[in-house]
Amino acid sequence: IVNQPDIIIADEPTGNLDPIATYEVVQILRKINDLGTTVIMTTHNKGVIDEIERRVITMDDGRVVRDDVSGKYVL
Numbered sequence: 732i733v734n735q736p737d738i739i740i741a742d743e744p745t746g747n748l749d750p751i752a753t754y755e756v757v758q759i760l761r762k763i764n765d766l767g768t769t770v771i772m773t774t775h776n777k778g779v780i781d782e783i784e785r786r787v788i789t790m791d792d793g794r795v796v797r798d799d800v801s802g803k804y805v806l
Contacts, residue, residue, distance in 0.1 A: 743773055
């Protein structure tokens, strides 16, 4: 993060966190994205997806099944 990478890949960064820590991690990732770094994040947490309000790509069995710019969880 110090070297301002072009991309950060976060695999389930909030997977085992309590709600307060989850919120803090999401806010940090959002700020990093606002500063110009692309953040690719995987999550199963609908609340995190809805809070981020960024592009959401949904995959099933390794294939893209949805690509929404609305930033909301949709199945």
